[in-house]
Amino acid sequence: MYDEHYGLTGRPFQLTPDPKFWFDTATHKKAMAYLGYGLSQGEGFIVITGEPGAGKTTLVGHVMSTIDPERLNVIRIVTTQIEADDLLRIVAQGLGAEAQGLNKAQLLGAIERGLHAVARTGRRTLLIIDEAQSLPPSSVEELRMLSNFQAGGHSLLQIFLLGQPEFRELLHGTDRLEQLRQRVIATHxxxxxxxxxxxxxxxxxxxxVGWQGRPDFTDDALEALYHGSGGLPRRLNQIASRLLLFGAIEQIETFTGEDVAVVLEDMAAESKPAASADHAASYRPVRRGEDATIAPQPADGALAERMDAQEARIASLESRLEEQDKALRRVLTLLVDWVEGDRSRPDIASVRDVAAA
Incomplete structure (x- = not known):
């Protein structure tokens, strides 16, 4: 819809990774430099981590588009809690081996034969594992064992691991993976x-997709896009796509910070009651016609009133408890005096008056 309205030949902010949209941010340039170095070594492990939406999968797509299939045989796995035996079966199948019904020793033999077969064609094998943080430690250790396969002093398999920040914790959180850590030749x-x-x-x-300057974006719109996305490419794509749809509906030719704020407000409303209102609390959306300044704002007024009422109620309860505590102490004092005195019956009326107080 919006692509036709703005005369575009396609959707510029689709979430599906597409190598043709590759953009070198500073951090992605560094990642490619480390990858280039690692691939030139032809051995060991290359580790790339990043928050969800940081562009790891797009990075893989870009790498795949630059790899010469005459030099590298690529096996790619997106993990979902793959246990060690299943991981070996997938690798064996990626090398063209029949893995069904084989035990571990037979699987390792099939993998080694497959790696040698690829090497005889003049290629190396690159194993790419996405979402590596989902791998159990036993599977990560199995990868280290696979990296041992060599021919003529050269490694037959190189492994590229991508994962979220918790993969770093897995990698550095146990002595069991010390030998694997020593084989990491590039990380970013x-x-x-x-x-x-x-x-x-x-x-x-x-x-x-053929943009000719329509629509345009003001400086405060770009600032709002950055703050709304936190600088994460996937989140930025989501917001920008919704912004263009909003612009097509409202016939907007130049987007402002106010327009971005409206879209952020709508997206936040759709995600309720999820507590993704971190942005909404510090970055209050505004409508057209309001002050479009994007600045930290106080919490929602109704919520503040409810919190004030709750605090007042808690203070009242604490006060009543304090009064009851004082009354109980006076009753106990009368009883102690009676026990330690002549044990004559205490004045029940006095006790009742104290308790009632």
Whole structure:
């Protein structure tokens, strides 16, 4: 819908990774440099981590588009809690071996034969594992064992691991993986893009689909896009896509921070009651016609009133408890005096008056 309205030849902010939209942010340039170095070594492990939406899968797509199939045989796995035996079966199948019904020793033999067969064609095998944080430690250890296969002093298998930050914790959190850590030859963590990179990122993706400057974006719109996305490419794509749809409906030619704020408000409302209102609390959306300044705002008024009422009720309960505690102490004092005195019956009326107080 919006692509036709703005004269675009496609959707510039689709969530499905597409190598043609690859954009070199500073952190992605570093990642590619580390990858290039690692691949040139032809051995060991390359580790890339990043928050969800930081562009890890897009990075893999870009790498795949630059790999020469005449030099590298690529096996790619997206993990979902794959146990060690299943991991071996997938690798064996990726090498063209029949893995059904084989025990572990037979699987390892089939994998080694497959790696040698690939090497005889003049290629190396690259194993890419996405979402590596889902791998159990036993499967990660099995990968280390696979990296031992060699021929003529050269490694037959190189392994590229991508994962969320918790994969670093898995990798460095146990002595069991010390030998694997020693074989990591390149590692990089993908950071969010910088504020000044947002404009170039938006312009690049739009240009790929024939953008001629329509729609346009004001500086405060770009600032709002950065704050709303936190600099994460996937989140930025989500917001920008919704923004263009909003613009097509409202016939907007130049987006402002106010327009971005309206879209963020709508997206936050759709996600309720999830507590993803972190942005809403510190970055209050505004409607057209209101002050479009994007600045930290206090919490919602109704919520503040409910919190005040709750605090008042708690204070009242604490006061009553304190009064009851004082009354109980006076009753206990009368009883102690009676026990330690002549044990004559205490004045029940006095006790009742104290308790009632």
């Amino acid at each position: 963590h993908l950071d969010p893009m910088e504020p000044h990179e947002v404009e170039a990122y938006i312009a690049h993706r739009l240009s790929v």
